[in-house]
Amino acid sequence: MDLKPEQIEEQRIEEQQKEQQPQEKQLIIKNPKGTRDFLPQQVLIRKQAIKIITDIFEQHGAVEIDTPVFELREILMGKYGEVGGKLIYDLQDQGGEILSLRYDLTVPFARYIATHGYKRLKRYHVGKVYRRENPSISYGRFREFFQCDFDFAGENDPMVADAELIRMVDQIFTKLDLGPFHIKVSHRKLLDAMINIAGIPKTQFKTVCSSIDKLNRQSWKEVKQELIEQKGVTEEQAEKLSQLVQLKGEPYQMIQQLKEQKLFEQQGQEALDEMELLFNLLKQMNGLKNVIFDLSLARGADYYTGLIQETELLGRQVGPISGGGRYDNLVGTFQKNSIPCVGAAIGIDRIFPIIEEKFKNSGKVFRENQSDFIVATIPSHNIDMTAEKFKIYDLLWSNGIKADVCYRLHWNLGKQLSYANEQQIPYAIIIGEDEVKQEIVQLKDLISKKEEIVNLKDLIKVIKQKVEN
Amino acid sequence: MDLKPEQIEEQRIEEQQKEQQPQEKQLIIKNPKGTRDFLPQQVLIRKQAIKIITDIFEQHGAVEIDTPVFELREILMGKYGEVGGKLIYDLQDQGGEILSLRYDLTVPFARYIATHGYKRLKRYHVGKVYRRENPSISYGRFREFFQCDFDFAGENDPMVADAELIRMVDQIFTKLDLGPFHIKVSHRKLLDAMINIAGIPKTQFKTVCSSIDKLNRQSWKEVKQELIEQKGVTEEQAEKLSQLVQLKGEPYQMIQQLKEQKLFEQQGQEALDEMELLFNLLKQMNGLKNVIFDLSLARGADYYTGLIQETELLGRQVGPISGGGRYDNLVGTFQKNSIPCVGAAIGIDRIFPIIEEKFKNSGKVFRENQSDFIVATIPSHNIDMTAEKFKIYDLLWSNGIKADVCYRLHWNLGKQLSYANEQQIPYAIIIGEDEVKQEIVQLKDLISKKEEIVNLKDLIKVIKQKVEN
Numbered sequence: 004m005d006l007k008p009e010q011i012e013e014q015r016i017e018e019q020q021k022e023q024q025p026q027e028k029q030l031i032i033k034n035p036k037g038t039r040d041f042l043p044q045q046v047l048i049r050k051q052a053i054k055i056i057t058d059i060f061e062q063h064g065a066v067e068i069d070t071p072v073f074e075l076r077e078i079l080m081g082k083y084g085e086v087g088g089k090l091i092y093d094l095q096d097q098g099g100e101i102l103s104l105r106y107d108l109t110v111p112f113a114r115y116i117a118t119h120g121y122k123r124l125k126r127y128h129v130g131k132v133y134r135r136e137n138p139s140i141s142y143g144r145f146r147e148f149f150q151c152d153f154d155f156a157g158e159n160d161p162m163v164a165d166a167e168l169i170r171m172v173d174q175i176f177t178k179l180d181l182g183p184f185h186i187k188v189s190h191r192k193l194l195d196a197m198i199n200i201a202g203i204p205k206t207q208f209k210t211v212c213s214s215i216d217k218l219n220r221q222s223w224k225e226v227k228q229e230l231i232e233q234k235g236v237t238e239e240q241a242e243k244l245s246q247l248v249q250l251k252g253e254p255y256q257m258i259q260q261l262k263e264q265k266l267f268e269q270q271g272q273e274a275l276d277e278m279e280l281l282f283n284l285l286k287q288m289n290g291l292k293n294v295i296f297d298l299s300l301a302r303g304a305d306y307y308t309g310l311i312q313e314t315e316l317l318g319r320q321v322g323p324i325s326g327g328g329r330y331d332n333l334v335g336t337f338q339k340n341s342i343p344c345v346g347a348a349i350g351i352d353r354i355f356p357i358i359e360e361k362f363k364n365s366g367k368v369f370r371e372n373q374s375d376f377i378v379a380t381i382p383s384h385n386i387d388m389t390a391e392k393f394k395i396y397d398l399l400w401s402n403g404i405k406a407d408v409c410y411r412l413h414w415n416l417g418k419q420l421s422y423a424n425e426q427q428i429p430y431a432i433i434i435g436e437d438e439v440k441q442e443i444v445q446l447k448d449l450i451s452k453k454e455e456i457v458n459l460k461d462l463i464k465v466i467k468q469k470v471e472n
Numbered sequence: 473m474d475l476k477p478e479q480i481e482e483q484r485i486e487e488q489q490k491e492q493q494p495q496e497k498q499l500i501i502k503n504p505k506g507t508r509d510f511l512p513q514q515v516l517i518r519k520q521a522i523k524i525i526t527d528i529f530e531q532h533g534a535v536e537i538d539t540p541v542f543e544l545r546e547i548l549m550g551k552y553g554e555v556g557g558k559l560i561y562d563l564q565d566q567g568g569e570i571l572s573l574r575y576d577l578t579v580p581f582a583r584y585i586a587t588h589g590y591k592r593l594k595r596y597h598v599g600k601v602y603r604r605e606n607p608s609i610s611y612g613r614f615r616e617f618f619q620c621d622f623d624f625a626g627e628n629d630p631m632v633a634d635a636e637l638i639r640m641v642d643q644i645f646t647k648l649d650l651g652p653f654h655i656k657v658s659h660r661k662l663l664d665a666m667i668n669i670a671g672i673p674k675t676q677f678k679t680v681c682s683s684i685d686k687l688n689r690q691s692w693k694e695v696k697q698e699l700i701e702q703k704g705v706t707e708e709q710a711e712k713l714s715q716l717v718q719l720k721g722e723p724y725q726m727i728q729q730l731k732e733q734k735l736f737e738q739q740g741q742e743a744l745d746e747m748e749l750l751f752n753l754l755k756q757m758n759g760l761k762n763v764i765f766d767l768s769l770a771r772g773a774d775y776y777t778g779l780i781q782e783t784e785l786l787g788r789q790v791g792p793i794s795g796g797g798r799y800d801n802l803v804g805t806f807q808k809n810s811i812p813c814v815g816a817a818i819g820i821d822r823i824f825p826i827i828e829e830k831f832k833n834s835g836k837v838f839r840e841n842q843s844d845f846i847v848a849t850i851p852s853h854n855i856d857m858t859a860e861k862f863k864i865y866d867l868l869w870s871n872g873i874k875a876d877v878c879y880r881l882h883w884n885l886g887k888q889l890s891y892a893n894e895q896q897i898p899y900a901i902i903i904g905e906d907e908v909k910q911e912i913v914q915l916k917d918l919i920s921k922k923e924e925i926v927n928l929k930d931l932i933k934v935i936k937q938k939v940e941n
Binding site: 030058097167 | 499508510514515516518527531532533535536537540541543546547561562563564565568569571573584587593594602616626627628633639643753757807840841861862863865866870873876877879880881882895
């Protein structure tokens with residue numbers, strides 16, 4: 004049976020957690036549920052993926068900011084819909100301010116804009132966010148996970164910044180090369196119109212919206228059941244809604260179909276026009292090829308006001324790998340005059356197993372010890388070889404050379420070289436009495452086993468050439 | 473009156489927080505007390521400083537890891553002394569595991585070693601840690617702050633890894649070029665010996681140690697008062713302790729003095745020998761020049777077992793800018809057999825105002841918009857200039873060129889160029905009807921005001937040259 008990388012990861016973690024239960028102690032020495040330790044190779048891979056993403060953000064003129072991992076609880080209240088609101092991690096009241104861990108990087112961004120009085124900012128932010136979700140490794144749902152957010156705050160003509168955003172998302176997932184993907188787009192006001200057309204009262208909009216948002220992980224049948232049993236929606240209303248929210252397709256075909264069927268003539272027409280404008284702009288900037296117009300798209304958070312988007316990887320059972328949209332009124336909850344905003348979050352953790360699998364298949368080797376050199380000594384009765392050894396380390400380190408120390412000073416040469424081999428260190432600089440007297444070293448390539456004699460005064464020049472090759 | 477950069481920062485933040493109090497709302501839109509938002513220029517400066525530090529960690533063969541921002545509360549309990557233990561941020565019990573925010577990166581490292589079964593690891597970790605301290609901006613004391621930690625776990629000969637660590641700390645602060653500094657070193661077992669020599673009972677060691685640790689921010693008089701009034705130490709014991717803990721100086725002079733006075737002959741002799749060995753190794757690797765042997769050094773955490781170290785900047789009233797030492801038994805609190813460890817944390821936040829001041833004095837300009845190009849259009853009645861504009865953006869972005877969009881599509885050329893000037897974007901690519909027909913662009917340097925005509929097919933080549941210069 005072929006397992007998907009996320010399933011392999013799930014098995015690995017489950018097994019690891021089983022092993023972690025020592026018999027003699029009650030406390031299980033593990034990371035908290037729904038979180039992960041990142042091993043050195045994983046940190047490296049994650050950094051490379053983040054660099055691809057942030058390079059593209061910077062291409063669009065964005066600058067990086069940082070905010071605290073917790074916010075005043077009141078700042079976060081009432082922003083994330085009925086589901087999201089329950090998933091916020093609260094800090095215990097230990098006196099002083101009442102705090103919660105951030106749930107996303109969007110509300111902290113809006114708070115930041117208000118706190119510092121920005122009128123316009125194109126920023127990106129890479130950081131961990133926290134949700135008390137039921138964790139699912141295969142779905143890529145964690146309680147602590149990374150987001151890479153790009154947002155633009157400021158005045159703009161309709162759909163211009165929105166189109167740039169979608170093109171950027173397209174460029175990121177094309178560059179990350181994870182396989183085929185769809186960028187699903189819709190408009191929050193179309194959703195409102197659909198709920199209204201179905202005859203559901205306005206007071207139910209938010210709660211119905213929360214149910215529809217579950218369509219990215221549940222079937223329509225399940226969502227319909229929830230709407231009828233928990234949200235007071237009638238069978239007839241649900242049927243009407245069902246016909247609407249299940250419409251999706253190639254952007255221009257959808258526009259044509261919706262126009263022909265005159266679905267949004269009475270309401271939502273303006274939003275539909277905006278979507279058509281978006282597609283025109285995207286076509287002009289060559290960003291339309293992976294876009295799908297999907298009327299089932301809802302997004303859980305309360306703050307969206309216009310475009311909404313999510314990216315899904317085709318043929319993978321992971322959740323959305325990007326999400327976002329336009330939220331023109333959120334800054335206005337923090338200050339008198341709002342500032343329109345549009346943005347997207349890229350979910351690094353959901354794509355991480357795929358990137359990791361690609362790295363492994365690439366045949367690239369990751370060394371847990373990144374040193375290129377070790378200094379090994381031949382014991383002597385006449386000379387303090389420890390002093391001579393560290394003289395060379397000083398030379399190496401002062402010149403920025405990566406060099407690891409074998410912390411056993413009295414090991415013989417063979418043992419020192421075995422240590423270097425174990426650590427996958429490619430070169431050894433070997434010195435004994437003769438080398439010290441003649442001011443030379445033996446430079447040994449531990450893979451090819453070739454040795455050469457190098458004058459101490461040329462050492463840095465010679466090894467810098469080796470490292471560069 | 474000349475203000476120190478940290479005082480200027482304090483004033484700035486105070487004023488900012490005053491301004492942040494809107495009259496009409498009760499909720500103050502601000503970041504939590506003791507935390508900071510980092511503005512784009514600050515993130516850039518911080519990243520540069522972190523790169524200097526982590527490059528040096530990598531030079532010594534270290535690899536990066538990452539752990540969650542919270543840990544099971546039990547993992548952190550009983551590790552940080554009587555003062556530290558009270559400063560841990562607890563998460564509210566919302567069902568499930570009982571969690572706390574990490575207080576440092578050291579205990580999570582020891583937990584990581586145990587969880588993953590490492591026998592040997594040289595790792596670094598850059599992350600935020602959390603302490604419910606009374607914040608003081610001028611002292612550089614925050615509730616959320618960055619640490620850059622380097623630690624080595626594994627067997628080693630006495631003081632070899634310890635010496636490498638001190639040399640690394642020396643190299644880091646030399647490279648950061650913040651002005652003169654002292655690396656204060658001592659040995660936890662010397663502290664135990666001194667408390668014992670003063671006649672204080674063994675049961676009081678930890679609590680007396682906590683008081684002595686305050687010497688880096690309080691006078692001996694204050695600490696003595698605490699010892700007598702709160703810790704049950706007699707006047708005579710305090711007097712005896714006072715004579716010992718106030719000894720400090722150049723390493724070899726101290727060794728000589730302590731030997732002559734035979735202070736540690738009965739106990740602590742082994743620790744003193746280890747200190748002498750440390751100095752010998754450091755001398756050999758050229759890392760002794762900024763080291764001070766300081767018997768007042770205590771370190772608050774309970775887990776230290778050997779070398780302890782702190783770095784102080786001379787002439788600045790900020791707290792220690794590095795701290796750490798040897799903790800051979802900490803991993804042993806999580807598994808049957810301990811693994812000896814030694815490490816140091818570099819406190820980026822304490823040195824940040826100084827690095828920021830240096831950046832400002834360097835005359836370097838930081839642009840909040842990092843774009844190099846904007847595409848500006850001359851309006852036309854015959855051609856869809858928006859389409860032509862985004863065709864060029866597609867070309868730029870597909871080739872990794874940093875280009876910002878003016879989100880107003882109907883502004884005239886002058887307004888578009890004003891926008892570019894405001895954003896400090898150095899170049900504009902200008903197109904009108906004629907340019908589109910002839911497949912050329914005007915490339916304008918917005919600083920020198922020079923213009924040139926470039927063929928569209930040569931555009932990427934020409935502007936890549938400009939960016940590289």
